Structures are given as structure tokens and as C-alpha cells.
Amino acid sequence: MAPALLFPFSGIAALALALLYLISRRCQLKSATVTFPPGPKSPKLPTLDAWVKYQEWGREYGDFIYIGERKMLIINNSQVAIDLLEKRARVYSDREASWTVKACGAERVMTLQGYTARWRSNRKVFNQIFRRSDSSRFYAVQYAKVADFLCSMVVAPEKIMQHTMALSQGIMFASLYGIDIDHDDTLAWRALETNNIFGEIFLNGFPALERFPWLRFMPSFFPGCGFKQTAREFQENFDDLDTIPFDRAVNNMKMGTRTSVIAELALQNEGRPTEIEMIKRMGSTSFIAASDTTMSSISSFLLTMTLHPEVQAKGQSEIDRVIGRDRLPTFEDRQSLPYVEAIYQEVMRLHPPLPLGIRHVSTEDDFYKGYHIPKGCAVVPNIWAMNRDPNVYSEPDKFIPERFLDSPTGPFTSINDIYAFGFGRRVCIGRHMADNTVWLTIASVLATLHLCKAKDDEGNEIEIPGEFTHIFFRHPKPYHSSIVPRDPQARDLIFELK
Numbered sequence: 001m002a003p004a005l006l007f008p009f010s011g012i013a014a015l016a017l018a019l020l021y022l023i024s025r026r027c028q029l030k031s032a033t034v035t036f037p038p039g040p041k042s043p044k045l046p047t048l049d050a051w052v053k054y055q056e057w058g059r060e061y062g063d064f065i066y067i068g069e070r071k072m073l074i075i076n077n078s079q080v081a082i083d084l085l086e087k088r089a090r091v092y093s094d095r096e097a098s099w100t101v102k103a104c105g106a107e108r109v110m111t112l113q114g115y116t117a118r119w120r121s122n123r124k125v126f127n128q129i130f131r132r133s134d135s136s137r138f139y140a141v142q143y144a145k146v147a148d149f150l151c152s153m154v155v156a157p158e159k160i161m162q163h164t165m166a167l168s169q170g171i172m173f174a175s176l177y178g179i180d181i182d183h184d185d186t187l188a189w190r191a192l193e194t195n196n197i198f199g200e201i202f203l204n205g206f207p208a209l210e211r212f213p214w215l216r217f218m219p220s221f222f223p224g225c226g227f228k229q230t231a232r233e234f235q236e237n238f239d240d241l242d243t244i245p246f247d248r249a250v251n252n253m254k255m256g257t258r259t260s261v262i263a264e265l266a267l268q269n270e271g272r273p274t275e276i277e278m279i280k281r282m283g284s285t286s287f288i289a290a291s292d293t294t295m296s297s298i299s300s301f302l303l304t305m306t307l308h309p310e311v312q313a314k315g316q317s318e319i320d321r322v323i324g325r326d327r328l329p330t331f332e333d334r335q336s337l338p339y340v341e342a343i344y345q346e347v348m349r350l351h352p353p354l355p356l357g358i359r360h361v362s363t364e365d366d367f368y369k370g371y372h373i374p375k376g377c378a379v380v381p382n383i384w385a386m387n388r389d390p391n392v393y394s395e396p397d398k399f400i401p402e403r404f405l406d407s408p409t410g411p412f413t414s415i416n417d418i419y420a421f422g423f424g425r426r427v428c429i430g431r432h433m434a435d436n437t438v439w440l441t442i443a444s445v446l447a448t449l450h451l452c453k454a455k456d457d458e459g460n461e462i463e464i465p466g467e468f469t470h471i472f473f474r475h476p477k478p479y480h481s482s483i484v485p486r487d488p489q490a491r492d493l494i495f496e497l498k
């Protein structure tokens, strides 16, 4: 038979097969006595260190736990996360559309948008800026801001937290808008406040509103409507973050004083209001998504170096051997510094800034390992537990960078293996930039600074409890330490850069 004649039959056959597949899948779903994955019945969900509790439940119920009452699946095992969130990304890439998100107008933040055409368009805009192949466009800012950071750490080491936040925020503002901001700039405060509310939105939402959605129609003074004030603050802060830096960047370019990634994108899209809105939102969302996370990773590194002087010394000696003492590390040196890489990997393993990632939501009924996962299920990747899986990591709670040197793949693995950046189609879009910022900071601090415990008036070391925050974003709590240049040569190097 001629191929042209075969065509309609093969089309019909394909259709019939697809139909059969759908029917058999439906039957599969129906015939099964719908067994949900195991999990505690009506548990009280923890608000503090939830990742630890979920890990404990994992020991009792297995690698994935279902909380029926909440339609929530908690994943404690990386292979399960890969199977569902990556291999079945078509089904598991939605986000929760809560009343809280709506009340805050937070659907404009890409991170919270459903798996829709709007999200896809936004992700394309982000990708134009943050794709791996263009990461080098941020190098100059990253070098400059890390150099500033080293100076600040020497000048006022007691303000370690402020400097770390200023570094994370500063890199983002300068990279996108070409603007330098101080940590006390209004925009920096706006971002911090917005992030705090963001944490609240992610964590539990506004419980009263979630329970009684009709409260959204009530005035602010109505009992239970306190959330309205928070929602208003979020919107106002976000409006400012959307517009103030964007306008400054565009003005700077018009005046010919400074160009920037955002201003150039805006120019290319002049007269296209929808695109301009997306670009504005890309800026503010990046800023919010980047600040606490990057700050957390760098803070965790600083704390671990203070607590593990032997690791710090090994990192320093690798840098001295490979690079010498008369310059700072650059991105070109990265592949020659396996121990520094192992330190970076170990920080990201033990201290993921978002221990529970960001929930994905399923858009179809699904079956996995004989269990039913219903449509609309919120899937919580417990990155914290995955990274402490005793079947993958020996002595998982200990900080041992050598584990990456000794692993068959070595420390230079794919960025996709760093679960701290999330999974599948929703994986962190800024991960290449973040990876570079955190690595460069680690290498530069090791090259120039000495971190150790502070001493009291009697010369005794002040113990560091090594505590971390417990809610949503996880980062070290303030502690006392001593930060000084490694020696006069390092001091000169730091101040020469200024």
C-alpha cells in the first residue's frame, strides 16, 4: 500500500491506542482500592523545624508520607523526588492557589504562579537573564561586591549578618538594575519586610482566611481580618520593589549615566506594556528570591568555618598552593580547587536555605509504587532529610567535605545534583547565578580571612551554640566570632581591591 494511503490508518490506530491507554489508566485508578501512601492520621503539623519532624515520620512511615487531611505528600527521599517532580514533571509542576496568595496579590510572583501559560512566559523572561550560558555577564559585579564584602568584614566584623545580607542584595541590585544600595537603603528594608511576609504566606498562609474564605469580603476591623493589614503591606512593598529600582535603572540609561540588564530589556520592549510588566516583576521577584537564600548559604559557610578550623585550614592551603597569595580566586580557578568545591557542596548539603523547598502541586490523579496520589496534592520535598539520608551519606549530620572528594563522581557534579535548588520544571531559575556568588564568596573568604571563636575578657573561647532559625528560610542565628585578615599580606590584598 502506498505510504499516503497508510497514513489515515496509522492515525486511527494511534488514536485507538491512545484511547485504550486512557481507558486502562482510568480503570487502573478506579479498580485499585485507592490506597494512599502511609502517614500519621490527623497529625498536628509542626510549625518549627518541620523538616525534622517530617524526617522522624519518615522513619516510621517510609520515604513518602501522605497527610490525608491536608492532601499533602511529604517526600524524604531524593529518588522519590526525582521520580515524581522531575520524571513526571508534567503532572507535578503546579503551585498552591491559596486564598492567602490571592489576598496578597502574590500571584504576580512567578514562584507562586500555577503551571500556566502565564508562568511559562514569565519563566522565559527569567531565562533570558539567568541562563547558564550567560552567567558570566554577572562576573564583574560578583567580583566587586565580594571584594566590598571582604573589606566590610575586616572593618566591622561584628556586623557579619548585615554584611552578608548586603552582599546578597547588593549583587542582585547591581546585576539587574546597575544600582548600588546600602543595607540601610529603603529598598533593602522593603525587600526584607516583603520576604518576612513571604515566609508567612508559604508556611501556613492566613489560617483564618483559609478556613473562612468569605472573610475576604469583610472590612479590616472585622474579627479575624487582621490578615488584611499584612496583605496590604505586602502589596505596597511589592509595588515599590516593582517600580522604584526599575524607574531608576531606566532613568539612568536615558540620562546616559549607567546601563543595566533590566533597562536594556525594557528598551527592547518599549511600547509593549505586558512585556514591561513582566520585566518589572522579574526584577522584584529575583530580588526577593535571591536575598535570603544566598544570604543563608553564605552565613552557613561562615558559621561552619568558625566551627571547623581544620576544614578552613585545608581550604586555605589548597588556595595558597594553587593560586598563591597575591590575588583573589576567580571563576577560572574553580576547576583547580576540588577541596573548596567540596566545602561548597557540603554547605549546600547540610544547610539548604529552604529545607522544605517550595511545594509543588499535582494536576492529575497519579499512581506511584502502588499508592494513589490525588490530583491537587501538595508535594513537599524535604530537602533537609534527603540531604541527610544515611543510605547515601555516612555520618549524615556531620560536616565532612571529604565525602565529596571520595565519592565516585568527585566534587564537581552537575548543579542539578544540588537538591537545595529544588526540582524539575520549577527548579530555581537563579541557581547558576547563586552557585557562582556562593562559590566565589567561599573561595575569597578562605583566601583572605581567618574565622574563629571569639574570646571573652578572661581569654576563654565563647562557645557558639550553632543554632539556626526554624521557619521556612533556615539560616544561622546571630553568634559571636572573631574575623580578621589571615595576615598582613591578606589585609593589603583586601584593601588594594577597594
Ligand code: HEM
Binding pocket: 110, 111, 112, 123, 126, 130, 285, 286, 287, 289, 290, 293, 294, 297, 352, 353, 354, 357, 358, 359, 360, 420, 421, 422, 423, 424, 425, 426, 427, 428, 429, 430, 431, 433, 434, 435, 438
Ligand atoms: C543559594 C541561593 C538559592 C537557593 C538555595 C534557592 C533555592 C530555590 C528553591 C528550593 C526553589 C524552589 C524550586 C522548586 O519549586 O522545586 C527556588 C525557586 C526559585 N528561585 Fe531560587 N534559590 C537561590 C537563589 C536564587 C536567585 C539568585 C534567584 C534569582 C533569580 C532565584 C530565583 C528563583 C525563582 C524565580 C524561583 C521560582 C521558580 C519557579 O517557580 O518556576 N533564586 N529557589
